[in-house]
Amino acid sequence: ISQLERELTLVARQSPACTTLLSIPGVGLLTATAMVAATSGQVDHFGDARHFAAWFGLTPKEHSSGATRHLGRISKRGDRYLRMLLTHGARAVLRAASVAQQAGRSVDALRQWALALQQRTNHNKATCALANKLARICYACLRDGTPYGQARRLEKKIARIAYPIPA
16 A cells, blocks of 8 residues: 555646646545546536536536525546545545634634534534535635635735835
């Protein structure tokens, strides 16, 4: 097993898409390499992030009639292995966020959202919703080619150091 992990690490280091995905919380070596292998690191053929999440079967089923719209459970249509990896990653993020919150440490916006959702619903629903959100974040990172949070950090840094230029 350790030999396979070393080989996957070498593959991940050589792939810019893998290194981009590894910056996302809940996405580890197996998830990143499996996602890049399944998509070839290209997400241009997906219409948007919702279609990408639907490809994993992480979007809710819709039962509509007239003006009434009911969203049900996740569809589970798509790649079972990648859905399982994203769900386990989401579960790990939730667990680590709850431990950090109980210890009094600050948590970022994604983890705050997941913890608030977990308090409103049950743990499994929050896990599936977070896995859906992680799939959408993966789509955005692969589409833009930027690691998770880097664009926001750059905007904050520019706002912090920027000063008005006299005309």
